[in-house]
Amino acid sequence: MLKDITIGQYLPGNSLLHKLDPRTKILAVLLYMIALFVVNNFWGLGAMLILSIVVILISKIPLRFFFRGIKAIAFIVLLTVALQMFMTPGEALWQWGFLTITKEGIRQAIFMGTRLLLLVSLTSILTLTTTPISLTDGIENLLKPFQRFGMPAHELAMMMTIALRFIPTLVEETEKIMQAQAARGADFESGNLVERAKAMIPLLVPLFLNAFKRADELAMAMEARCYHGGENRTRLKALKYGVRDVVTGVLCLCMIAGAFFTRFI
Amino acid sequence: MSLEVKHVFYTYQEGSPTESHALQDICLTVNEGEFLGIVGHTGSGKSTLIQHLNGLLKPSRGDVLVDGLNINQKEAKGKLKELRMKVGIVFQYPEYQLFEETVEQDIAFGPRNLGLNDTEIRQRVQDAMALLKLDYASLRKQSPFDLSGGQKRKVAIAGVLAMQPKYLVLDEPTAGLDPKGREEFLEEIATLHRKGMTIVMVSHSMDDVARYAQRMVVLDHGQIRLQGTPREVFSNHAELEAIGVGVPTLTKLLLELKAKGLNVRTDLIELHEIKDEILRALSEREEMAKC
Structure with a gap:
């Protein structure tokens, strides 16, 4: 039973995502999270869903790893969906005793549920394609600027x-x-x-x-x-940005811009 | 009555790409009252094997019988406690399992789990401590964590002895003890054996096995390669070297003397007989030189 713990599990591989600099991946995941909460309609959400599927396919990670990760948080997702569904005030669609499902509630539930699932999938992509050592190296490197303010990076x-x-x-x-x-x-x-x-x-x-x-x-x-x-x-493997990191960075900026754009559709 | 292991296979993580066959077709009988030694290098399956003896692990294939009770069968399920009481296992570095506030409470953990009453528990704690020459009066209120390494280990083993097992299984009981502690310890185990307890001892030390075991098995890659009395097993020098477990120091001495041209027998294991044999060979050589 204890063998099922998969926190920070890394799956060796050779995909484009495995080769990216860890800093790029961490920043990309951060931007992705922001974009996920910027989008506020189904067009935007659909676009994020497609983007996520593409990223998962690029990573070449077997799908069962995601399902395992999702199974672990299934309870939290279901709870969130249920709470959103029943607690959001608005136009009532269905009523039974004190339980009311509203149109707004369903919309909220779909949004929050999808967001949570995508969030977990993409953060697990990060740990699945990055060794723990390079992940912490990346975090250290990104936190370096804050050392001036006393952050022990x-x-x-x-x-x-x-x-x-x-x-x-x-x-x-x-x-x-x-x-x-x-x-x-x-x-x-x-x-x-x-x-x-x-x-x-x-x-x-x-x-x-x-x-x-x-x-x-x-x-x-x-x-x-x-x-x-x-x-x-000094390090055995010094971190170095390459062309693919620059391309990824540009794509991420496009993603954020696109996310804001969908708000106006 | 005996412990019987019949054609047991055990596979870790069956069906996954990392599956490994820890045991393959193991057949072994531990008779009541005997002292059995199990040797083999690291990863040969010794620890996996002993965990089968009280049902901590269930065989992937094959049967394990404890006094006729099959640990695989449904009826064994309700009798798991009884089984654990019969077969006491002392794991490697048992002192890492101490957890209670006092020595007495820690030793009482096993008997308490058996649901015995207080007077009986106290009696068992005293008996177990006496068996290992631990002083009940002075140690009972002490914290087990304040004791020396050797004493901690004794307390941990007393915790198993307090269950009053019929079969005592020890996994490298002398690892990490100093030479004096080792010696004392092995003597105490031998005493337990003389008092009628069945002992199964896993060891890396061929010297200890040669000295104490009545019968031994050699494991290699999850299979039994050699089995018999130490005298029989240790006469297969070449095979033992190939497996990587080696022979006792004294046997090695005889082998080296023989390689240097002294005509000695190499199938001996007791100190006194080896001494006599070397003296005999030396005087024989002197005779030859005189001629």
Whole structure:
């Protein structure tokens, strides 16, 4: 069950999107989010939908990866859709007791639902086509200008890298401890909510203790190799913009302009 | 009564591109009262195999029988606790599973899960600690996290012993202990065995297996390659080297002496018999030189 965690999962590939500079991809996703909320009619929304499908096809990522990601947030999407549908005031179409569906509600529900789905799909495109390391490199690089105002860009990026690196390790360790406690007769699967929460203590205490210990050891190991962040550090793979990044940038600006344009149709 | 593993296959992540066959057609019987050693290099399937012995893992194919109870069958489902009580597993670095505030509470975790009453739990904790020569009176109120590495491990193992298992399975119990701790520890396991407990020990140390095990199996790529008494198994030097597990230090000594031209037998494992054999070979050579 723990193996299903796909946060920050990267799928090696060779598509155009895999080759783009991570900074370009991060900025593109940001602009995409803005465009997604700028459009306010079905023309705009339809255009964004087509654009998203094209991007997904370019990435050559098997579709089941998106479905898996969507399955994880299905509950949130359904809740949003339901809330929008029933809570928006306006012209009533259907009524049953205190539940009323309005024309505006349906429109809102379609908008919010589509927006959420597209948002999740495209952000997962970002993580699926970018290795965690280059992703954090990109974030660090983009945050650099803010360092002047005291933003610890390098440290933040380092923390993210370490956190991502240790997710699989912690998952593996959780499984080991669960087995060991199960061998002593612990039961993680039955009982009511309170009993289940209590059953987690033998799992969580060792897990946290080990995580702290590991953090200590890692800090010591980094110290021993004279690690100090930021200044004058060079990289094995220096980030460099190419022609395809410029083209992507221009296309993104067109997308934003287009999004504003659809408001006037 | 025994632990029986019959034609067991186990595949991790079946059907996905990353599937791996951890066990292939394993047949093994652990008889009551014996000391079985399991050796093999990293990734040979040792840990996967022992997790089958109390139903933590279910075989992809084949059967595992604990005293006649098949862990695959439906009837085993309600008896999982009973099964875990019968077969106690001590995993690698068991001290990482300690979690309670005091030593006593931690050891009592297993018995408490079995639903025993307080007096019985206390009795079991005391018995388990006595078996490992841990002092109940002075340690019971201490935090397990304040103990030394070796003592932590003993407390963790006491936690399994307190379930009073019939079969005790240990996965590399001496890993990370200092030489003195190792020695003590192995002696205590041998004592448990003498008291009638069935022991299954996974180990990387051929010396330990040669010294303590009555029977051993050698795993390689999920298959049993050799099986028998240590004396039988360790006489297959070439095959053991090929598998990559090697032979005990003393056997190695005999092999090297033989390679240097001394006429010794190489199928011995006990220290005293090896000493006698080397002395015999040396005096034989002297005789030859005199002639």
